[in-house]
Structures are given as C-alpha cells and as structure tokens.
Amino acid sequence: MSVIEDRTTAELQIDGETVVFSPVETLLAVARRHRREVPTLCYDPRLDPFGGCRLCVVELEGVRNPVASCARAAEPGMVVRTHGEALDKHRKTLLEMVCSENRQIDVEPLSGYASQELAELADRYQARTGRFQGRQSGKSKQDDDNPFILRDYDQCISCYRCVRVCAEQEGDYAISVKNRGFDTQITVEFDGLLKDSSCTFCGQCVQTCPTGALADRKALRAVDLPGEVVKTRTICTYCGVGCSVDALTKGDKLVGIQPAMDGPANQGALCIKGQYAFDFVQHEDRLSTPLMRGDDGELHPASWDDALDRAAQGFLDARDKHGRHSVYAVASGRAPHEAAYTTQRFIRAGFWTNHIDNCSRA
Amino acid sequence: MSNPLEDMSKPDVIFCIGTNMTECHPVAATGIKKAVARGAKLIVADPRRIPLADMSDVFLPLRVGSDTALLGGMAHVIARDGLMDESFVAERTTGVPEFLEHIKQMTPEWAESITGVPAADIEQAARWYAQADRGAIYYTLGITEHICGVDNVQSLSNLALMTGNIGREGTGINPMRGQNNIQGAGDAGALPNNYPGFQSVIDPANQAKFEQAYGHAVDLEKGMTKVTALELCGDKIRAMLIDGENTVVTDPDRQHCEHALRSLDHLVVIDLFLTETAALADVVFPATAWAETDGVCTNTERRVQRLRAAVPPPGEAKPDWWIVSQIAKRCGIPGFEYESAKDVFNELCSLSPLYAGLDWDLIDEGRHHWPVPYKGHPGTPILHQDEFENGRGVFKLIDYRDPAETVDDQFPVWLTTGRRLQSYHSRTQTGRSAGIDYLLAEESLETHPDDVAAWGMADGDWCTMSSARGSVRIKIKATNRSPRGTVFCSFSFNDVPVNILTGSGYDPVTQTAELKVCPVRIEPIRDGVTAPS
Ligand code: SF4
Numbered sequence A: 001m002s003v004i005e006d007r008t009t010a011e012l013q014i015d016g017e018t019v020v021f022s023p024v025e026t027l028l029a030v031a032r033r034h035r036r037e038v039p040t041l042c043y044d045p046r047l048d049p050f051g052g053c054r055l056c057v058v059e060l061e062g063v064r065n066p067v068a069s070c071a072r073a074a075e076p077g078m079v080v081r082t083h084g085e086a087l088d089k090h091r092k093t094l095l096e097m098v099c100s101e102n103r104q105i106d107v108e109p110l111s112g113y114a115s116q117e118l119a120e121l122a123d124r125y126q127a128r129t130g131r132f133q134g135r136q137s138g139k140s141k142q143d144d145d146n147p148f149i150l151r152d153y154d155q156c157i158s159c160y161r162c163v164r165v166c167a168e169q170e171g172d173y174a175i176s177v178k179n180r181g182f183d184t185q186i187t188v189e190f191d192g193l194l195k196d197s198s199c200t201f202c203g204q205c206v207q208t209c210p211t212g213a214l215a216d217r218k219a220l221r222a223v224d225l226p227g228e229v230v231k232t233r234t235i236c237t238y239c240g241v242g243c244s245v246d247a248l249t250k251g252d253k254l255v256g257i258q259p260a261m262d263g264p265a266n267q268g269a270l271c272i273k274g275q276y277a278f279d280f281v282q283h284e285d286r287l288s289t290p291l292m293r294g295d296d297g298e299l300h301p302a303s304w305d306d307a308l309d310r311a312a313q314g315f316l317d318a319r320d321k322h323g324r325h326s327v328y329a330v331a332s333g334r335a336p337h338e339a340a341y342t343t344q345r346f347i348r349a350g351f352w353t354n355h356i357d358n359c360s361r362a
Numbered sequence B: 001m002s003n004p005l006e007d008m009s010k011p012d013v014i015f016c017i018g019t020n021m022t023e024c025h026p027v028a029a030t031g032i033k034k035a036v037a038r039g040a041k042l043i044v045a046d047p048r049r050i051p052l053a054d055m056s057d058v059f060l061p062l063r064v065g066s067d068t069a070l071l072g073g074m075a076h077v078i079a080r081d082g083l084m085d086e087s088f089v090a091e092r093t094t095g096v097p098e099f100l101e102h103i104k105q106m107t108p109e110w111a112e113s114i115t116g117v118p119a120a121d122i123e124q125a126a127r128w129y130a131q132a133d134r135g136a137i138y139y140t141l142g143i144t145e146h147i148c149g150v151d152n153v154q155s156l157s158n159l160a161l162m163t164g165n166i167g168r169e170g171t172g173i174n175p176m177r178g179q180n181n182i183q184g185a186g187d188a189g190a191l192p193n194n195y196p197g198f199q200s201v202i203d204p205a206n207q208a209k210f211e212q213a214y215g216h217a218v219d220l221e222k223g224m225t226k227v228t229a230l231e232l233c234g235d236k237i238r239a240m241l242i243d244g245e246n247t248v249v250t251d252p253d254r255q256h257c258e259h260a261l262r263s264l265d266h267l268v269v270i271d272l273f274l275t276e277t278a279a280l281a282d283v284v285f286p287a288t289a290w291a292e293t294d295g296v297c298t299n300t301e302r303r304v305q306r307l308r309a310a311v312p313p314p315g316e317a318k319p320d321w322w323i324v325s326q327i328a329k330r331c332g333i334p335g336f337e338y339e340s341a342k343d344v345f346n347e348l349c350s351l352s353p354l355y356a357g358l359d360w361d362l363i364d365e366g367r368h369h370w371p372v373p374y375k376g377h378p379g380t381p382i383l384h385q386d387e388f389e390n391g392r393g394v395f396k397l398i399d400y401r402d403p404a405e406t407v408d409d410q411f412p413v414w415l416t417t418g419r420r421l422q423s424y425h426s427r428t429q430t431g432r433s434a435g436i437d438y439l440l441a442e443e444s445l446e447t448h449p450d451d452v453a454a455w456g457m458a459d460g461d462w463c464t465m466s467s468a469r470g471s472v473r474i475k476i477k478a479t480n481r482s483p484r485g486t487v488f489c490s491f492s493f494n495d496v497p498v499n500i501l502t503g504s505g506y507d508p509v510t511q512t513a514e515l516k517v518c519p520v521r522i523e524p525i526r527d528g529v530t531a532p533s
C-alpha cells in the first residue's frame, strides 16, 4: 500500500448518509467500508481498477448513466446511491447473461479462493433463470496436463483477473487475452502449455478466478473425500518471507493450500512451493515411531520409553566419560521457536555450556 | 532486514547483490517488480545472469567472490564525486576519515581488474545508489556464503552509512532469509555466542540473568560453532543432538561430514523422514511436521507469527519441543515441565528483551516486528531510525581477499551453487510433493554455450565435475545465464551431491561455509567413462 501523504479528509453522501473518505479511495472502497453490499466480479482489491463487468455500478447524482464504482475515484460532494430497483434489475440482467455463458454455475469450493463468487452472486440476485440462451466464450485447454492448474475456459467470463494478477501482482506476464466478445480466449504464447511459458506456477490466477475456470488441480484430487473443507490459518513452511496461508483440510487429510488475502507479509501472494508443495506432510515416508540402532547395526522401531532412555543415557555417558563439553546440539531453522528454545535450554541448563548452534551457517 | 517487506516497492533505487530473488524469494521479488514498474532504478550484481538481471538498469556481472572489490570501488566513486550524505555521516557515524583514506586506492579501474565489471558500470551504479532519495540494498546467501561473508556485509553497510540510506522508509540493508524460521532459531538462542534475544554470553549481566533463570552458572566463554564441532567429532565432541537438519546433504564437504557424524559415540536425530543424516543416528525421533504443529516463527522482516496445526501427525510423532523436553527430563535437567508450545514461547518472551512485549496471545495476528521492548509497544518495522545499536554507525576498513581456493590449471572453472524455484534444500519436502517433478525432475550444470563447445560437449551430455575433494556426475545444460568460466547448479538433489565438492573454507568470524565458490574441473563422459579433456 502506498502512503497517504495528504491526510485531510473529505466527505460525500452514500444512500443519504454523509461519510468521510480519504483521497485515494474508489467509490467501491468507500461503499464497502460503510457496509454497502456492492456486487463485483472483475474486481480484486490488490489489482488496478479495471471496470469490465459493470456489476458494481452505482448511481451518481448529476451523471446520466450509472458508473462503475470500482474504477471511479471518490470526490468530495458526490451523491451516490448503491441500491434501488433499477440498479438491482441491471445487476440481475448482467448476471443472467454471464451465467448463460457458463456450463455450470456451481463449482467445487476446492477450485480456488474466489471460485464461489459467481455462484454466490447468482443466488443473491436470483439470476439462475436461464432467460438467455448462452453462447459460450472460451474453449477449455484440456491438453495442458500440468499437475497444478486446470484450465477450463468453458467457465471463463472474461473478467481478466487472471491476466491482471499475473502481470500486476506477479510481474510474470505469462498469460494474455486473445480476441474479443464471444471469441475471447485467455491464452499463453502460441496457444501453448503453461509449462513452456514464463509461468512460475504461483497459482495466483487460480486463486483470483471467480468461476472455477482456472482451478487448483491438486486440491481437486480430494473432491470425493467425505466431509466439509476446513481452513486453518498458518504460515508457509518454506522461505523466510513468511507468507500467511490457509491450510485446507477434509477430516484428517491436508488437501490444499490457499493464500491468505490479508496475510501481513504477502497480501495474498504465494509462490509454487507455498502453494503446491505440501504433500510431504502426509507422505508415506514419514517417520511414525522412534527408531533405535540394534545390535545388528540397523535401526528398528522402538517404544518412546526405550528410545528416550537410550537417548538420555547416551548424553549422560558422554558427559561422565568425556566431560560436559563433549555434548553438542544443532537446532533447526525449519522448526518453530519452541524447538530451538528447548534445544538451547537443554544444552545450557543441562551441561552449562554454550555448545549450541543452528543450521544457518551452511 | 532493517526494513519491512512492504517497503520493497518504495525505493527509487534498488541494489540487489548476491540474491536470485525471483527464484528463492518469489513473493518478495514481486515488490521489486512493482517498484521497477513504477520507475525505480534496479542495480543487480551477480556472477550469473539471473532473471532479475533481465529487469535491471545496470547489471554488474562480477567474478564469484569479488564482492568486496566491487563495493570498495563503489564507495570510492561516491567519495570521489562528493556524493556522500555529509550531515548523516557527521551526526550518525564514526570512523569516516580512516575509511576515506582506506578506499582512496580502490578506484573503479582497480575494481574492474578484480571483478571483471567495466569501471563505467561501477561508477554508474555508485552514482545512482548515492543520489537516491530512497536507496535500498537486498542480499541473500550470495553475500554471506563466502570466507569473506562478514566483510561483504560490512562493505554494504559502509555504502549505506556513506549515503544515509538507512533508518528510513524504503531504504536499509535487507538480507532475505532462506529458511522459514532461521531468524527464529537465532531469536530463540540457538547460537554459541548468544542467549535468547541475541544477549551475548560473554556479558556478565546476561550470565547472571541466565544463571538465575536456569538455576546454574553457565560457561562464560562462547560455545563452539557447528562447523568446529563437526571438525572435533570423535575427539572433543562425543554426543550430538540434531534437530530437523539434513546436515550430510546440505553442509559442505559431505565426506568429511559423514565421517564426523559416524565417529560420534552417540547421535540423536529428530526429523520427519529417515534422511541421510538420520540414517547415521543411534536414536531417531519422529517429529510432527508443518501443519501438524502449533508454534511460532519469525520471518525475514522480524515479524513474529503463529503456526497452527491443521491435521493430526502420523503414528506417534511428537512436537520437537516435547521430544527435547523428555530427553532433558530423563537426563535429570530441571525446568522442562512445559505442557504446550505456548508455555515454551512465553518463557522465551520473559527472557528476551526483544520479545518482552510479546506473548502467545498477542502474536495471534502477526502484527509485531521485533524489538517489542514492553507490553503495549507497537513493534519496530524499521530499525536504526534514531540510533544504531551501539550509538553510532561504524565504518569498517575492508580489504579484498581472494577466495579460499582460486582457479588454476588443475581446477580451471568456478563452480557456484544455489537454490531453484521449484525445490528446496535437500528436497526432503519438495521432492515428496506431487507435481513438482513435472517441472524439475533432475539437476543440471548450467554452463555458457561457448564453454560447452570448447569442452567438446553438447547440451544434455553427461560430464564429471571434480574439485580437490571429490567428483560428481552431472548433465550439462547450455545457457547464457552462466558467464564463461563459471558453472552453476543447486545442492538440492541427492543423486548429484554437489556438497561433496564444496567446503574449501569458512568465514573466520561467522564460520559460514564458502558454498558459493569452488574451483572445479569438468570432463566429458563418453561411453560411460570420463574422458580427459
Ligand atoms: S500460475 Fe502465476 S505465473 Fe502462472 S499464469 Fe497463473 S498467475 Fe501467471
């Protein structure tokens, strides 16, 4: 976010209420801050205003046609109406048309962070009337066999959020728009595979898509698992940026990751590792019991009791035979603070030395 | 980092050195991309033509390990052309006369002779950085993994002090941390020279504090670093506890490392998998993984954040802190009665002045950057705003030193190592995640096309790469990202254990290994045998 240099505030009117706004806000931002339900489809708060879907229109006194609130800067003295019969009818008609273009409105919530937006709006405005006989825009790219991103453009409504997030947020410019109208197609260079483009598989396009046209293939592996999708807020396990994510689970199974749009370090951004590299957690290679080296020289499963005794005894033996300076510990740069803290305390309170380090040196 | 991540889109001049940020910290790199799109100037210094270089306004392709010469040359230009921030230098720093004297000899021409970077480009970079309203420096392991890692960092600090590019929004000296909680491991006291909160172990006041806290006097001397400890395994060091680290694969000089761990009387490893390191242990404990563990981590901008468990662990796996506490209890060490991660974290807060204003509940939303000296303090997103840690910023006199080993007739090529976007460390995690192999199935040696041809090979051929310590087989990949005479690969694949080759030296202060520079010889493999070149 950029700093607001000019802190003087200005006023405008929304639905008869006088409200205060700051100079960089759009009408949509002001309206939403004052809890007006203004519907949007092509809008992603992290991106530059686009003004494509016109669902967010509001009435502005002195202006003949309704204006797209997501793209209009708030100005002092404006008189704005965010709802009313004409606006609602306009929005409903727009949604009916959008819905008619798509094969299905209801998509699996595992598809992506914003995947339910169209379905929710269709419900709110009762727009599943089938009043328009739709021609579909966009053709699905079935032959892209990448394991991360499903490209089902039959579901595309040309909001360009994917293209814009890729360019503005990621700076990758991997995808673009070809043609116009019903022939509109989101594409990569030479109609090719994402793998052969500058795509880094950050998944941002998937997470901003409001219809499931772009969907999270990894998460969709879990479609048939029973149970609700539960989200748990945590921090990515990979690099030091510390992106906030929601871990998606169904029962005891970790099924996917979604970026936290309000994550303080990442504001919704992620990279391929944070987005897709989570299968290690529930991998069959995980250790599930302690192991102890037997007389045969091999490691064998052991009880916690035996393994802990053996571990402790080894440190005590070393101390007794070679002195307390013969014991050393290396803490992890991957585990939480509590691991490192207890490990250093083990050395300092147990052997009274400073023989402790972590792996940052290599 | 001296400044928060959100500052990355704010500078008008950005100097990235030794950081392949688009691959190693992609999300952070988006901030830089935004700044550049806004018109900020980007200076990139790296031996390889990394993707960031493609975006830069000036690219300084320096010879591996010659950073101090480049930075000395830049300092010279700034002083010579009268571009110092005189009032900042007068009010906030000390040692400038000696420093100016010291850099007099470091002309850009001299720097060119060592780094191979044209003097004119060094001058341009220096001028841009010095004249910036907000100039910010970003670096990673490309700066620290050298025998002169500390010198490199201090050379960067000299530049920031000369120009006043520190202590303000959009400026600063900003190392990007590679592992999710490497910052936190230091914060929590897993260091041979510091108690929790970076409190020096040789300070008697701290000693008294921890004697009180832990119920016994602790040594007044610093402990050994891990590097020294590995050297003394089987001799002075007899028993070792290693938590969650695949030392054998990620540390330099693999043979030495394996030998060291084998010669211990007692090795205990806590990990998620039976790694190459765990396989050498006497006892292995199964730890709970990310998404199975409640806890705390600190990111590269000193932001303290909560990790939350979402799924149950496999079988009998337990949190690291629980395992260590149980071992401690059975050793008869008092004070390990923790019942939760929260208990442990709150104890840390009570002992660390940097965390004094934090506790488990306060960090729920991750709003604080340490230091947080007291309850109610909002945290410190920007360091050094009014004062440096010890009052004034000190200029350091740095001389250029050759890497521990330099190329010669026997080993004529520079090898430099790093990470790739799709894989992470020893791949115990990314290698076990479905789909990642679709993008990156094997390691290859990035080599300039002219070198590939000169060595009688083609793209995709196999070769043997050897250093003074050993050799590995690896596939050649021709690419202009590598300059002539320098090759690159990552250390992530166990079938190409590059760290058999590395490990020529260590920084004398931090003992960080020189992983970034290693002279090697490359020979084609024909019909399965290495052909002498
Ligand atoms: S995954 Fe990321 S880089 Fe690839 S097309 Fe989507 S937004 Fe762009």
Ligand code: SF4
Residues within 6 Å of the ligand: A236, A237, A238, A239, A240, A241, A242, A243, A266, A269, A270, A271, A272, A273, A274, A275, B025, B026, B027, B028
């Ligand atoms: S999502 Fe990517 S950039 Fe963010 S913390 Fe994880 S690894 Fe780092």
Ligand code: FES
Residues within 6 Å of the ligand: A039, A040, A041, A042, A043, A050, A051, A052, A053, A054, A055, A056, A057, A068, A069, A070, A071
């Ligand atoms: S949300 Fe405003 S035009 Fe689409």
